[in-house]
Amino acid sequence: MPTxxxxxxxxxKKNKILQAAKEEFTRxxxxxxxxxxxxxxxxxxxxxxxxxxxxxxxxxxxxxxDDIDNLDNFIREKLQESKGDIFEAYLAIYDxxxxxxWKDKDLQFYKRLIENAKVVEDESSIxxxxxxxxxxxxxxxxxxxxxxxxxxxxxxxxxxxxxxxLYLITRKALVNNFKYQSTEKARxxxxxxxxxxxxxxxx
Amino acid sequence: MPTxxxxxxxxxKKNKILQAAKEEFTRxxxxxxxxxxxxxxxxxxxxxxxxxxxxxxxxxxxxxxDDIDNLDNFIREKLQESKGDIFEAYLAIYDxxxxxxWKDKDLQFYKRLIENAKVVEDESSIxxxxxxxxxxxxxxxxxxxxxxxxxxxxxxxxxxxxxxxLYLITRKALVNNFKYQSTEKARxxxxxxxxxxxxxxxx
DNA sequence: TATTATATGTGACACAGTGTCATTTGTCAA
DNA sequence: TTGACAAATGACACTGTGTCACATATAATA
Numbered sequence: 242m243p244t245x246x247x248x249x250x251x252x253x254k255k256n257k258i259l260q261a262a263k264e265e266f267t268r269x270x271x272x273x274x275x276x277x278x279x280x281x282x283x284x285x286x287x288x289x290x291x292x293x294x295x296x297x298x299x300x301x302x303x304x305x306x307d308d309i310d311n312l313d314n315f316i317r318e319k320l321q322e323s324k325g326d327i328f329e330a331y332l333a334i335y336d337x338x339x340x341x342x343w344k345d346k347d348l349q350f351y352k353r354l355i356e357n358a359k360v361v362e363d364e365s366s367i368x369x370x371x372x373x374x375x376x377x378x379x380x381x382x383x384x385x386x387x388x389x390x391x392x393x394x395x396x397x398x399x400x401x402x403x404x405x406x407l408y409l410i411t412r413k414a415l416v417n418n419f420k421y422q423s424t425e426k427a428r429x430x431x432x433x434x435x436x437x438x439x440x441x442x443x444x
Numbered sequence: 445m446p447t448x449x450x451x452x453x454x455x456x457k458k459n460k461i462l463q464a465a466k467e468e469f470t471r472x473x474x475x476x477x478x479x480x481x482x483x484x485x486x487x488x489x490x491x492x493x494x495x496x497x498x499x500x501x502x503x504x505x506x507x508x509x510d511d512i513d514n515l516d517n518f519i520r521e522k523l524q525e526s527k528g529d530i531f532e533a534y535l536a537i538y539d540x541x542x543x544x545x546w547k548d549k550d551l552q553f554y555k556r557l558i559e560n561a562k563v564v565e566d567e568s569s570i571x572x573x574x575x576x577x578x579x580x581x582x583x584x585x586x587x588x589x590x591x592x593x594x595x596x597x598x599x600x601x602x603x604x605x606x607x608x609x610l611y612l613i614t615r616k617a618l619v620n621n622f623k624y625q626s627t628e629k630a631r632x633x634x635x636x637x638x639x640x641x642x643x644x645x646x647x
Numbered sequence: 648t649a650t651t652a653t654a655t656g657t658g659a660c661a662c663a664g665t666g667t668c669a670t671t672t673g674t675c676a677a
Numbered sequence: 678t679t680g681a682c683a684a685a686t687g688a689c690a691c692t693g694t695g696t697c698a699c700a701t702a703t704a705a706t707a
Binding site for chain 4: 478479480490491494
Protein backbone atom coordinates (compact mmCIF):
# COMPACT_ATOMS: atom_id res chain seq x y z
CA MET A 242 0.00 0.00 0.00
CA PRO A 243 1.16 3.54 -0.73
CA THR A 244 2.31 5.83 2.06
CA UNK A 245 0.32 8.58 3.72
CA UNK A 246 2.43 11.04 1.76
CA UNK A 247 1.15 9.71 -1.54
CA UNK A 248 -2.44 9.76 -0.35
CA UNK A 249 -2.16 13.41 0.61
CA UNK A 250 -0.85 14.41 -2.83
CA UNK A 251 -3.02 16.68 -5.00
CA UNK A 252 -5.32 14.64 -7.19
CA UNK A 253 -3.65 15.91 -10.34
CA LYS A 254 -0.21 14.74 -9.35
CA LYS A 255 -1.48 11.38 -8.20
CA ASN A 256 -3.19 10.84 -11.53
CA LYS A 257 -0.10 11.74 -13.45
CA ILE A 258 1.87 9.11 -11.56
CA LEU A 259 -0.87 6.51 -11.96
CA GLN A 260 -1.16 7.30 -15.65
CA ALA A 261 2.57 6.91 -16.21
CA ALA A 262 2.51 3.65 -14.26
CA LYS A 263 -0.34 2.31 -16.35
CA GLU A 264 1.58 3.08 -19.51
CA GLU A 265 4.64 1.27 -18.24
CA PHE A 266 2.69 -1.75 -16.97
CA THR A 267 0.96 -1.90 -20.32
CA ARG A 268 4.14 -1.70 -22.33
CA UNK A 269 5.85 -4.95 -21.33
CA UNK A 270 5.44 -7.89 -18.93
CA UNK A 271 5.84 -6.95 -15.30
CA UNK A 272 9.41 -8.23 -14.94
CA UNK A 273 10.57 -5.92 -17.68
CA UNK A 274 8.96 -2.75 -16.40
CA UNK A 275 11.21 -0.19 -14.74
CA UNK A 276 10.71 2.42 -12.08
CA UNK A 277 12.94 4.65 -14.14
CA UNK A 278 10.36 4.84 -16.92
CA UNK A 279 7.56 5.52 -14.48
CA UNK A 280 9.28 8.44 -12.76
CA UNK A 281 10.31 9.90 -16.10
CA UNK A 282 6.79 9.58 -17.43
CA UNK A 283 5.33 11.14 -14.31
CA UNK A 284 8.05 13.78 -14.16
CA UNK A 285 8.90 13.21 -10.53
CA UNK A 286 12.28 12.64 -8.94
CA UNK A 287 13.47 9.11 -8.49
CA UNK A 288 13.59 9.56 -4.74
CA UNK A 289 9.98 10.63 -4.67
CA UNK A 290 8.81 7.32 -6.00
CA UNK A 291 10.26 5.58 -2.96
CA UNK A 292 8.60 8.15 -0.76
CA UNK A 293 5.25 6.99 -2.11
CA UNK A 294 5.69 3.28 -2.74
CA UNK A 295 8.03 0.62 -1.48
CA UNK A 296 8.27 -1.10 -4.87
CA UNK A 297 6.75 -1.71 -8.28
CA UNK A 298 4.73 -4.54 -6.79
CA UNK A 299 3.32 -2.20 -4.21
CA UNK A 300 2.20 0.27 -6.85
CA UNK A 301 0.65 -2.33 -9.12
CA UNK A 302 -1.25 -3.92 -6.27
CA UNK A 303 -2.62 -0.54 -5.32
CA UNK A 304 -3.74 0.02 -8.90
CA UNK A 305 -5.53 -3.32 -8.89
CA UNK A 306 -7.22 -2.80 -5.56
CA ASP A 307 -10.44 -1.23 -6.81
CA ASP A 308 -10.93 -3.90 -9.42
CA ILE A 309 -10.36 -6.59 -6.84
CA ASP A 310 -12.85 -5.06 -4.45
CA ASN A 311 -15.47 -4.71 -7.16
CA LEU A 312 -14.89 -8.27 -8.21
CA ASP A 313 -15.35 -9.44 -4.63
CA ASN A 314 -18.72 -7.76 -4.40
CA PHE A 315 -19.67 -9.10 -7.78
CA ILE A 316 -18.82 -12.64 -6.74
CA ARG A 317 -20.83 -12.35 -3.57
CA GLU A 318 -23.85 -11.19 -5.53
CA LYS A 319 -23.56 -13.86 -8.16
CA LEU A 320 -23.17 -16.67 -5.67
CA GLN A 321 -26.33 -15.56 -3.95
CA GLU A 322 -28.23 -15.11 -7.21
CA SER A 323 -27.21 -18.53 -8.47
CA LYS A 324 -27.91 -20.14 -5.11
CA GLY A 325 -24.35 -21.36 -4.76
CA ASP A 326 -23.76 -22.66 -8.28
CA ILE A 327 -20.01 -22.33 -8.57
CA PHE A 328 -19.88 -22.97 -12.31
CA GLU A 329 -22.41 -20.29 -13.07
CA ALA A 330 -20.61 -17.86 -10.81
CA TYR A 331 -17.26 -18.50 -12.46
CA LEU A 332 -18.74 -17.93 -15.89
CA ALA A 333 -20.19 -14.66 -14.64
CA ILE A 334 -16.77 -13.63 -13.41
CA TYR A 335 -15.26 -14.45 -16.77
CA ASP A 336 -17.84 -12.32 -18.55
CA UNK A 337 -17.44 -9.54 -16.04
CA UNK A 338 -13.69 -9.32 -16.55
CA UNK A 339 -13.71 -9.58 -20.32
CA UNK A 340 -16.51 -7.05 -20.64
CA UNK A 341 -14.84 -4.61 -18.28
CA UNK A 342 -11.49 -4.87 -20.05
CA TRP A 343 -13.18 -4.16 -23.33
CA LYS A 344 -15.24 -1.25 -22.07
CA ASP A 345 -12.30 0.49 -20.45
CA LYS A 346 -10.23 0.29 -23.63
CA ASP A 347 -7.47 -1.02 -21.43
CA LEU A 348 -7.34 -4.35 -23.17
CA GLN A 349 -3.58 -4.55 -23.25
CA PHE A 350 -3.29 -3.47 -19.64
CA TYR A 351 -5.74 -6.14 -18.49
CA LYS A 352 -3.95 -8.67 -20.62
CA ARG A 353 -0.81 -7.93 -18.63
CA LEU A 354 -2.68 -8.20 -15.35
CA ILE A 355 -3.89 -11.66 -16.19
CA GLU A 356 -0.42 -12.68 -17.30
CA ASN A 357 1.08 -11.33 -14.10
CA ALA A 358 -1.24 -13.39 -11.95
CA LYS A 359 1.20 -16.25 -12.00
CA VAL A 360 -0.01 -19.76 -11.48
CA VAL A 361 3.02 -20.33 -9.35
CA GLU A 362 2.31 -18.41 -6.23
CA ASP A 363 5.14 -18.96 -3.84
CA GLU A 364 7.78 -17.10 -1.97
CA SER A 365 9.95 -16.81 -5.05
CA SER A 366 7.29 -15.30 -7.24
CA ILE A 367 8.23 -11.84 -8.38
CA UNK A 368 4.75 -10.48 -8.18
CA UNK A 369 3.49 -11.53 -4.79
CA UNK A 370 -0.24 -11.66 -5.24
CA UNK A 371 -1.82 -11.07 -1.85
CA UNK A 372 -3.54 -14.16 -0.51
CA UNK A 373 -7.01 -12.73 -0.78
CA UNK A 374 -6.76 -12.05 -4.47
CA UNK A 375 -4.77 -15.04 -5.63
CA UNK A 376 -7.93 -16.48 -7.04
CA UNK A 377 -11.54 -15.72 -6.46
CA UNK A 378 -13.30 -18.29 -4.27
CA UNK A 379 -10.25 -19.15 -2.24
CA UNK A 380 -11.73 -16.88 0.37
CA UNK A 381 -13.41 -18.63 3.25
CA UNK A 382 -16.36 -16.29 2.98
CA UNK A 383 -17.16 -17.45 -0.55
CA UNK A 384 -16.49 -21.09 0.05
CA UNK A 385 -19.30 -21.17 2.55
CA UNK A 386 -21.71 -19.82 -0.07
CA UNK A 387 -21.07 -22.68 -2.50
CA UNK A 388 -23.72 -25.35 -2.81
CA UNK A 389 -22.10 -28.76 -2.98
CA UNK A 390 -25.26 -30.82 -2.62
CA UNK A 391 -25.30 -31.96 -6.23
CA UNK A 392 -21.54 -32.25 -6.61
CA UNK A 393 -19.31 -35.23 -6.01
CA UNK A 394 -17.54 -33.59 -3.16
CA UNK A 395 -16.99 -35.36 0.14
CA UNK A 396 -14.99 -32.82 2.10
CA UNK A 397 -13.42 -29.39 2.15
CA UNK A 398 -10.30 -30.85 0.50
CA UNK A 399 -12.27 -31.97 -2.56
CA UNK A 400 -13.92 -28.60 -2.88
CA UNK A 401 -10.54 -26.89 -2.92
CA UNK A 402 -9.42 -29.16 -5.72
CA UNK A 403 -12.45 -28.32 -7.81
CA UNK A 404 -11.90 -24.63 -7.15
CA UNK A 405 -8.28 -24.99 -8.18
CA UNK A 406 -9.28 -26.61 -11.45
CA LEU A 407 -11.88 -23.96 -12.16
CA TYR A 408 -9.34 -21.29 -11.41
CA LEU A 409 -6.84 -22.83 -13.84
CA ILE A 410 -9.24 -23.11 -16.75
CA THR A 411 -10.74 -19.68 -16.13
CA ARG A 412 -7.33 -18.08 -16.11
CA LYS A 413 -6.37 -19.93 -19.25
CA ALA A 414 -9.59 -18.86 -20.97
CA LEU A 415 -8.94 -15.25 -19.99
CA VAL A 416 -5.42 -15.41 -21.37
CA ASN A 417 -6.81 -16.82 -24.60
CA ASN A 418 -9.48 -14.14 -24.71
CA PHE A 419 -6.77 -11.50 -24.86
CA LYS A 420 -4.65 -13.55 -27.21
CA TYR A 421 -7.15 -14.49 -29.89
CA GLN A 422 -8.59 -11.92 -32.23
CA SER A 423 -12.07 -13.25 -31.65
CA THR A 424 -13.70 -12.99 -28.23
CA GLU A 425 -16.19 -15.64 -29.28
CA LYS A 426 -13.61 -18.37 -29.75
CA ALA A 427 -12.18 -18.03 -26.27
CA ARG A 428 -15.62 -18.03 -24.68
CA UNK A 429 -16.75 -21.06 -26.64
CA UNK A 430 -13.67 -22.96 -25.52
CA UNK A 431 -14.24 -21.88 -21.94
CA UNK A 432 -17.81 -23.18 -22.00
CA UNK A 433 -16.54 -26.47 -23.35
CA UNK A 434 -13.97 -26.71 -20.59
CA UNK A 435 -16.60 -26.06 -17.95
CA UNK A 436 -18.79 -28.68 -19.55
CA UNK A 437 -15.99 -31.25 -19.46
CA UNK A 438 -15.34 -30.46 -15.83
CA UNK A 439 -19.00 -30.78 -14.93
CA UNK A 440 -19.83 -33.91 -16.88
CA UNK A 441 -16.52 -35.56 -17.59
CA UNK A 442 -14.63 -36.42 -20.74
CA UNK A 443 -15.43 -40.11 -20.72
CA UNK A 444 -18.47 -41.42 -22.59
CA MET B 445 21.32 -23.62 -29.45
CA PRO B 446 24.99 -23.08 -28.53
CA THR B 447 27.53 -22.16 -31.17
CA UNK B 448 29.96 -24.52 -32.88
CA UNK B 449 32.66 -22.95 -30.74
CA UNK B 450 31.01 -24.16 -27.56
CA UNK B 451 30.51 -27.63 -28.95
CA UNK B 452 34.19 -27.93 -29.81
CA UNK B 453 35.24 -27.00 -26.27
CA UNK B 454 37.06 -29.63 -24.17
CA UNK B 455 34.56 -31.68 -22.18
CA UNK B 456 35.98 -30.43 -18.91
CA LYS B 457 35.43 -26.78 -19.71
CA LYS B 458 31.96 -27.40 -21.03
CA ASN B 459 31.01 -29.18 -17.84
CA LYS B 460 32.33 -26.40 -15.69
CA ILE B 461 30.13 -23.92 -17.53
CA LEU B 462 27.10 -26.20 -17.39
CA GLN B 463 27.68 -26.82 -13.70
CA ALA B 464 27.90 -23.11 -12.93
CA ALA B 465 24.76 -22.51 -14.97
CA LYS B 466 22.88 -25.21 -13.09
CA GLU B 467 23.81 -23.62 -9.80
CA GLU B 468 22.60 -20.24 -10.95
CA PHE B 469 19.36 -21.57 -12.42
CA THR B 470 18.77 -23.44 -9.17
CA ARG B 471 19.40 -20.43 -6.96
CA UNK B 472 16.53 -18.15 -7.98
CA UNK B 473 13.67 -17.94 -10.48
CA UNK B 474 14.79 -17.49 -14.05
CA UNK B 475 14.16 -13.76 -14.26
CA UNK B 476 16.52 -13.16 -11.36
CA UNK B 477 19.43 -15.21 -12.64
CA UNK B 478 22.40 -13.33 -14.07
CA UNK B 479 24.99 -14.13 -16.68
CA UNK B 480 27.50 -12.44 -14.42
CA UNK B 481 27.13 -15.16 -11.79
CA UNK B 482 27.43 -17.88 -14.38
CA UNK B 483 30.66 -16.59 -15.91
CA UNK B 484 32.14 -16.02 -12.46
CA UNK B 485 31.18 -19.51 -11.36
CA UNK B 486 32.60 -21.02 -14.54
CA UNK B 487 35.66 -18.78 -14.41
CA UNK B 488 35.39 -17.62 -17.99
CA UNK B 489 35.44 -14.11 -19.37
CA UNK B 490 32.18 -12.32 -19.85
CA UNK B 491 32.81 -12.05 -23.58
CA UNK B 492 33.26 -15.79 -23.86
CA UNK B 493 29.73 -16.46 -22.70
CA UNK B 494 28.40 -14.56 -25.68
CA UNK B 495 30.75 -16.51 -27.91
CA UNK B 496 28.99 -19.70 -26.81
CA UNK B 497 25.39 -18.68 -26.28
CA UNK B 498 23.21 -15.87 -27.48
CA UNK B 499 21.41 -15.54 -24.16
CA UNK B 500 20.43 -17.14 -20.85
CA UNK B 501 17.37 -18.58 -22.53
CA UNK B 502 19.53 -20.21 -25.13
CA UNK B 503 21.68 -21.85 -22.48
CA UNK B 504 18.77 -23.09 -20.38
CA UNK B 505 17.01 -24.53 -23.39
CA UNK B 506 20.15 -26.40 -24.31
CA UNK B 507 20.38 -27.79 -20.79
CA UNK B 508 16.78 -28.99 -21.00
CA UNK B 509 17.15 -30.57 -24.38
CA ASP B 510 18.13 -34.07 -23.25
CA ASP B 511 15.33 -34.25 -20.74
CA ILE B 512 12.85 -33.12 -23.37
CA ASP B 513 14.07 -35.73 -25.83
CA ASN B 514 13.90 -38.48 -23.24
CA LEU B 515 10.42 -37.40 -22.29
CA ASP B 516 9.33 -37.50 -25.91
CA ASN B 517 10.47 -41.09 -26.27
CA PHE B 518 8.86 -41.97 -22.98
CA ILE B 519 5.53 -40.50 -24.07
CA ARG B 520 5.63 -42.40 -27.34
CA GLU B 521 6.23 -45.67 -25.49
CA LYS B 522 3.53 -45.05 -22.94
CA LEU B 523 0.91 -44.11 -25.51
CA GLN B 524 1.60 -47.34 -27.35
CA GLU B 525 1.58 -49.42 -24.16
CA SER B 526 -1.68 -47.92 -22.97
CA LYS B 527 -3.22 -48.22 -26.42
CA GLY B 528 -3.83 -44.48 -26.63
CA ASP B 529 -5.20 -43.84 -23.15
CA ILE B 530 -4.29 -40.21 -22.65
CA PHE B 531 -5.04 -40.13 -18.93
CA GLU B 532 -2.84 -43.10 -18.21
CA ALA B 533 -0.06 -41.61 -20.30
CA TYR B 534 -0.23 -38.28 -18.50
CA LEU B 535 -0.04 -39.97 -15.13
CA ALA B 536 3.00 -41.88 -16.33
CA ILE B 537 4.62 -38.61 -17.34
CA TYR B 538 3.90 -37.13 -13.96
CA ASP B 539 5.51 -40.10 -12.22
CA UNK B 540 8.43 -40.05 -14.62
CA UNK B 541 9.23 -36.42 -13.92
CA UNK B 542 8.80 -36.55 -10.16
CA UNK B 543 10.85 -39.73 -9.91
CA UNK B 544 13.60 -38.38 -12.11
CA UNK B 545 13.83 -35.11 -10.18
CA TRP B 546 14.11 -37.06 -6.97
CA LYS B 547 16.71 -39.48 -8.23
CA ASP B 548 18.97 -36.82 -9.65
CA LYS B 549 18.96 -34.91 -6.38
CA ASP B 550 18.20 -31.89 -8.50
CA LEU B 551 14.87 -31.29 -6.85
CA GLN B 552 15.29 -27.56 -6.58
CA PHE B 553 16.54 -27.31 -10.15
CA TYR B 554 13.57 -29.22 -11.51
CA LYS B 555 11.28 -27.13 -9.38
CA ARG B 556 12.60 -24.08 -11.18
CA LEU B 557 12.19 -25.72 -14.56
CA ILE B 558 8.54 -26.40 -13.90
CA GLU B 559 8.05 -22.85 -12.67
CA ASN B 560 9.76 -21.46 -15.74
CA ALA B 561 7.45 -23.32 -18.07
CA LYS B 562 4.97 -20.47 -17.99
CA VAL B 563 1.37 -21.09 -18.72
CA VAL B 564 1.37 -17.92 -20.71
CA GLU B 565 3.34 -18.77 -23.78
CA ASP B 566 3.37 -15.83 -26.07
CA GLU B 567 5.73 -13.44 -27.70
CA SER B 568 6.17 -11.48 -24.50
CA SER B 569 7.14 -14.45 -22.38
CA ILE B 570 10.65 -14.10 -21.04
CA UNK B 571 11.49 -17.73 -21.41
CA UNK B 572 10.41 -18.61 -24.89
CA UNK B 573 9.61 -22.28 -24.67
CA UNK B 574 10.10 -23.74 -28.13
CA UNK B 575 6.87 -24.92 -29.68
CA UNK B 576 7.76 -28.59 -29.56
CA UNK B 577 8.25 -28.59 -25.82
CA UNK B 578 5.52 -26.22 -24.69
CA UNK B 579 3.56 -29.18 -23.47
CA UNK B 580 3.76 -32.87 -24.14
CA UNK B 581 1.02 -34.08 -26.48
CA UNK B 582 0.73 -30.87 -28.39
CA UNK B 583 2.82 -32.58 -31.01
CA UNK B 584 0.95 -33.84 -34.03
CA UNK B 585 2.76 -37.13 -33.81
CA UNK B 586 1.35 -37.88 -30.36
CA UNK B 587 -2.12 -36.59 -31.05
CA UNK B 588 -2.53 -39.27 -33.68
CA UNK B 589 -1.71 -41.96 -31.13
CA UNK B 590 -4.52 -40.95 -28.78
CA UNK B 591 -7.59 -43.17 -28.72
CA UNK B 592 -10.72 -41.02 -28.58
CA UNK B 593 -13.24 -43.79 -29.16
CA UNK B 594 -14.52 -43.79 -25.60
CA UNK B 595 -14.22 -40.06 -25.05
CA UNK B 596 -16.79 -37.35 -25.66
CA UNK B 597 -14.73 -35.77 -28.36
CA UNK B 598 -16.26 -34.81 -31.71
CA UNK B 599 -13.36 -33.15 -33.45
CA UNK B 600 -9.71 -32.16 -33.32
CA UNK B 601 -10.71 -28.92 -31.59
CA UNK B 602 -12.28 -30.80 -28.66
CA UNK B 603 -9.22 -32.97 -28.28
CA UNK B 604 -7.01 -29.92 -28.03
CA UNK B 605 -9.19 -28.55 -25.27
CA UNK B 606 -8.92 -31.76 -23.28
CA UNK B 607 -5.17 -31.79 -23.76
CA UNK B 608 -4.99 -28.21 -22.61
CA UNK B 609 -6.89 -29.06 -19.44
CA LEU B 610 -4.73 -32.08 -18.75
CA TYR B 611 -1.65 -29.97 -19.27
CA LEU B 612 -2.87 -27.36 -16.80
CA ILE B 613 -3.66 -29.79 -14.01
CA THR B 614 -0.49 -31.80 -14.56
CA ARG B 615 1.63 -28.71 -14.38
CA LYS B 616 -0.18 -27.58 -11.25
CA ALA B 617 0.30 -30.99 -9.65
CA LEU B 618 4.00 -30.90 -10.47
CA VAL B 619 4.36 -27.46 -8.93
CA ASN B 620 2.60 -28.73 -5.83
CA ASN B 621 4.81 -31.81 -5.75
CA PHE B 622 7.84 -29.58 -5.37
CA LYS B 623 6.07 -27.23 -3.00
CA TYR B 624 4.61 -29.65 -0.48
CA GLN B 625 6.80 -31.56 1.89
CA SER B 626 4.95 -34.75 1.09
CA THR B 627 5.09 -36.28 -2.37
CA GLU B 628 2.03 -38.33 -1.53
CA LYS B 629 -0.28 -35.39 -1.03
CA ALA B 630 0.45 -33.89 -4.46
CA ARG B 631 -0.03 -37.23 -6.20
CA UNK B 632 -3.29 -37.90 -4.42
CA UNK B 633 -4.60 -34.52 -5.44
CA UNK B 634 -3.48 -35.13 -9.01
CA UNK B 635 -5.35 -38.44 -9.16
CA UNK B 636 -8.45 -36.70 -7.88
CA UNK B 637 -8.14 -34.01 -10.54
CA UNK B 638 -7.82 -36.62 -13.26
CA UNK B 639 -10.83 -38.40 -11.87
CA UNK B 640 -12.89 -35.21 -11.92
CA UNK B 641 -11.86 -34.57 -15.49
CA UNK B 642 -12.74 -38.10 -16.56
CA UNK B 643 -16.04 -38.47 -14.77
CA UNK B 644 -17.14 -34.96 -13.98
CA UNK B 645 -17.83 -33.10 -10.78
CA UNK B 646 -21.64 -33.29 -10.99
CA UNK B 647 -23.46 -36.11 -9.28
C1' DT C 648 61.01 -22.78 -39.65
C1' DA C 649 58.94 -18.56 -40.26
C1' DT C 650 54.76 -16.48 -41.94
C1' DT C 651 50.18 -15.74 -42.30
C1' DA C 652 45.39 -16.79 -41.77
C1' DT C 653 41.74 -17.97 -38.83
C1' DA C 654 39.54 -19.10 -34.67
C1' DT C 655 39.07 -18.21 -29.82
C1' DG C 656 39.49 -15.58 -25.54
C1' DT C 657 39.35 -11.29 -22.91
C1' DG C 658 38.08 -7.34 -20.04
C1' DA C 659 37.37 -2.40 -20.44
C1' DC C 660 33.61 0.41 -21.92
C1' DA C 661 29.24 2.74 -22.46
C1' DC C 662 24.62 1.83 -20.99
C1' DA C 663 20.55 1.04 -18.20
C1' DG C 664 18.59 0.32 -13.94
C1' DT C 665 18.50 0.00 -8.69
C1' DG C 666 17.72 1.88 -3.78
C1' DT C 667 19.58 5.32 -0.49
C1' DC C 668 20.57 9.50 1.79
C1' DA C 669 22.30 14.08 2.80
C1' DT C 670 20.58 18.23 1.40
C1' DT C 671 17.19 21.58 -0.29
C1' DT C 672 12.68 23.35 -0.55
C1' DG C 673 8.01 24.17 1.10
C1' DT C 674 4.45 24.93 4.74
C1' DC C 675 2.49 26.44 8.73
C1' DA C 676 2.19 27.56 13.69
C1' DA C 677 4.12 30.30 17.46
C1' DT D 678 10.66 35.72 11.21
C1' DT D 679 11.94 32.04 13.11
C1' DG D 680 11.88 27.35 13.82
C1' DA D 681 10.17 22.78 13.17
C1' DC D 682 8.38 19.33 10.55
C1' DA D 683 7.05 17.27 5.94
C1' DA D 684 8.13 16.51 1.25
C1' DA D 685 11.11 16.57 -2.82
C1' DT D 686 15.38 15.99 -5.02
C1' DG D 687 19.30 14.06 -7.67
C1' DA D 688 24.03 12.57 -7.01
C1' DC D 689 26.05 8.34 -5.52
C1' DA D 690 27.59 3.66 -5.17
C1' DC D 691 25.90 -0.61 -6.86
C1' DT D 692 24.81 -4.47 -9.90
C1' DG D 693 24.09 -6.03 -14.26
C1' DT D 694 24.03 -5.80 -19.54
C1' DG D 695 25.99 -6.63 -24.46
C1' DT D 696 29.82 -5.22 -27.45
C1' DC D 697 34.15 -4.56 -29.49
C1' DA D 698 39.00 -3.75 -30.33
C1' DC D 699 42.70 -6.20 -29.15
C1' DA D 700 45.46 -10.31 -27.44
C1' DT D 701 46.46 -15.03 -27.87
C1' DA D 702 46.19 -19.48 -29.50
C1' DT D 703 45.95 -23.02 -33.42
C1' DA D 704 46.61 -24.57 -37.90
C1' DA D 705 47.91 -24.16 -42.69
C1' DT D 706 51.23 -22.77 -46.11
C1' DA D 707 55.59 -21.50 -48.22
